[in-house]
Amino acid sequence: MPHSPKAPLAIVQLGIPPAAVSARVGEQADWFIQALNLQQGEYCIIRPHLGESLPDYATLSAAILSGSWAMVTDHADWSERTAAWIRGAIDYRLPLLGVCYGHQLMAYALGGTVADNPQGWERGRVIVEQFGNSDPLLASLPTQFPVWLSHRQTVLIPPQGAQVLARSPLDACQIIRYTPEALSVQFHPEFDAHIMAACQPADTAFAYDDSQAPDWARSVLVQFLHRAITPQVNVF
Numbered sequence: 510m511p512h513s514p515k516a517p518l519a520i521v522q523l524g525i526p527p528a529a530v531s532a533r534v535g536e537q538a539d540w541f542i543q544a545l546n547l548q549q550g551e552y553c554i555i556r557p558h559l560g561e562s563l564p565d566y567a568t569l570s571a572a573i574l575s576g577s578w579a580m581v582t583d584h585a586d587w588s589e590r591t592a593a594w595i596r597g598a599i600d601y602r603l604p605l606l607g608v609c610y611g612h613q614l615m616a617y618a619l620g621g622t623v624a625d626n627p628q629g630w631e632r633g634r635v636i637v638e639q640f641g642n643s644d645p646l647l648a649s650l651p652t653q654f655p656v657w658l659s660h661r662q663t664v665l666i667p668p669q670g671a672q673v674l675a676r677s678p679l680d681a682c683q684i685i686r687y688t689p690e691a692l693s694v695q696f697h698p699e700f701d702a703h704i705m706a707a708c709q710p711a712d713t714a715f716a717y718d719d720s721q722a723p724d725w726a727r728s729v730l731v732q733f734l735h736r737a738i739t740p741q742v743n744v745f
Contacts, residue, residue, distance in 0.1 A: 516568060516569050516570040517550070517568075517569060518545075518547070518572070518573065518734060519552070519553055519554075520538045520541050520542070520552055520555070521557065521563070521572055521575060522537045522538045522558075523558065523574065523587075523610050525537075526578060537576055540699040540704055541699045544701075544727060544731075545730065557588075558579075558587045566598055570737055571603065571606070571734065571737035572598065572603060573605075573606045573733075574591070574605065574606070574693075576609030576610045576697060577611075579610065582624060591614060592617060593618070595615055596618055596619065599619065599688060602690050603690065604737035605692070605693075606692055606694070606730070608693070608696075608698065609660055609695060612664065612694055613663070613695075615685075616671070616682070619671065620669055622664070626679065628679035630660070631658050631659070631677065631680055632709065632713075633705070634655050634657060634658075634705075635678070635679075637653065637654060637655075637683045638675060639652055639654075639684065640675065645736075646692060646729065646732055646736065647675075650729070654726065656677075656697070656698070657696060657702075657726065658680075658696050664695070667685050668685075668687065672685070673685055674686055683695045683696060692733065694726075694729060696726055698726040698727050698728075698729050699727075699730060
């Protein structure tokens with residue numbers, strides 16, 4: 510279905526960070542707003558964990574599902590409600606991008622299997638490898654590119670009919686395409702080194718480096734929004 514370029518982007522914030530994280534770098538919605546340089550009126554923030562209603566698909570141009578400190582396998586009421594909304598959004602053909610928890614929740618909502626990553630906690634700066642460049646959203650990216658990651662759970666089995674587009678050393682499902690409008694990524698395209706550092710335990714030692722250019726992971730986020738709100742390229 511058509512989506513008006515004047516309609517806002519929904520940032521579906523799935524939970525809140527620990528207080529020490531939010532004090533340093535804000536909350537998940539803030540990171541997407543900054544990464545995309547969004548202006549007031551161009552977005553709305555939905556917080557299902559606070560009991561907020563998920564929006565009517567017809568009122569949106571697209572939606573991004575954020576990361577979380579929760580676990581999909583906890584099956585919290587707000588998470589299950591969001592999963593049901595995702596299924597409706599897929600039927601409506603609303604452009605969707607899931608990130609980290611949002612990635613896992615999309616896969617779970619559409620019939621995939623999410624569980625603890627048997628390879629352990631994947632975090633820090635990691636190289637992701639995509640399987641060719643056949644997806645329009647990823648066509649400009651190199652075969653291998655660095656991303657920020659921090660996750661304990663993973664998509665073990667993608668939904669039937671979904672296409673896995675990229676992997677990392679500890680995760681076989683880094684990018685999943687579900688429909689022409691819906692994609693999800695395990696990594697954090699909205700992160701920079703400062704956010705990554707704030708999200709790690711105080712005793713964690715990483716060499717954070719933001720010097721690599723271009724930021725290929727960020728380009729996935731930017732291209733998603735561009736394609737969602739620009740009618741002449743609103744084909745994924």
